[in-house]
Amino acid sequence: MSTPERAGWYDDPDDDSRLRYFDGIIWSDRTEPKQTRQPRPPAGPTSGGDPTGSPSAGASGGPAAGQPRPGTDVFGRPTPTETHGQWQGHGQWQGQHQWPGHGGHQPAGHGYAQPEPTTADGQPLASYGPRVGAYIVDGLIVAVLNLLVAGWAWWLWLADYWNFVYDAALRGDQGAIEGLTPGELTAMFDWTYFFIATGLSLLVQCVYHVGFLRARNATPGKMMLGLSVRRVDQPGRLAVGTAFMRMLLPLGVGLLSMVPLLSYLVFFVTLADLLWPLRDPRRQALHDKIAGTQVVRGRQPR
Structure with a gap:
């Protein structure tokens, strides 16, 4: 199964009978049976609700039920945003991230891998x-x-x-x-x-x-x-x-x-x-x- 492009609930790659939440970067440990929730991408900014009837962020003034707050993953950790980069061989994107609320730097103590050093325009440096x-x-x-x-x-x-x-x-x-x-x-x-x-x-x-x-x-x-x-x-x-x-x-x-x-x-x-x-x-x-x-x-x- 290919990696989703956006955060949301999707078919669990390890078990077809359940859904697993993808936080936009990695697959989380949060799962639910398929009978209680249908796979869906996150609600759009102008949507009034999701397929299960849960209110959206626009309707309640906050995130939709079961969805993380904007700018965080399912565990409440800040997520990086792609700022700039370039396409490399084999369809891979080589870019640089900014971390919200931390001056553009990776927050400490959240278990994220240390970003690989690159040149000013994003080319990986030799180890x-x-x-x-x-x-x-x-x-x-x-x-x-x-x-x-x-x-x-x-x-x-x-x-x-x-x-x-x-x-x-x-x-x-x-x-x-x-x-x-x-x-x-x-x-x-x-x-x-x-x-x-x-x-x-x-x-x-x-x-x-x-x-x-x-x-x-x-x-x-x-x-x-x-x-x-x-x-x-x-x-x-x-x-x-x-x-x-x-x-x-x-x-x-x-x-x-x-x-x-x-x-x-x-x-x-x-x-x-x-x-x-x-x-x-x-x-x-x-x-x-x-x-x-x-x-x-x-x-x-x-």
Whole structure:
């Protein structure tokens, strides 16, 4: 049985021999046998009575017998009114509600589910779990790309050290490795290749994220989990500048990680960026706030 569009008495979906009252949002626990009442929608504002002869609100100055007061459900709780929204796929309405007598906010202590956070125009925001999943998927993909593009430079950075360790292992001279001083260990690294490898890795990360955000409004990880990125003020395709601004913080963190004294700070900045959506009312990470973007469910219009 389909859900009624208005409050009133209707055939009970669970028992054809009785009627159940629908309060406009959910089926209530209030039922009556069919012999005492016939299914009917609520009386209109100009009607003089209902099919059972009970006086209407217009006739008595109050609600009809057996009907809740206007603006409340069968339990006397305030009901929300649809203020604005838009039709989504599969014939579903995505809108926002106002709660009478509570300044537009949901009343506390009435058992209502917490409304889902949305953008200003009503698009549902992505929850934290899928965002973390997308982050992990993208991280694995970028790691593989870095291995293909910059792996050779990382190897050459450590080549002398690996050769020293290999020769010591062949001689069975474990003490040679343990006796290395910090200065001797640092001198074995070719720091030119370190900077080349770091630059290539940051370039791969930037091209990956900016390219996919510009072309599809989502990285492969987000596409796998049904998420996309949009501007706070409007949906649609992201500009290259917006996509790049969203990468400024991750790129800056990558550069700071090369500075020994600042590498510890990088950990806390990265952690704050990852955890920020948990408490932010717009569910934005720090890099979202810099770019003015939000992560939402579903695809963006092209």
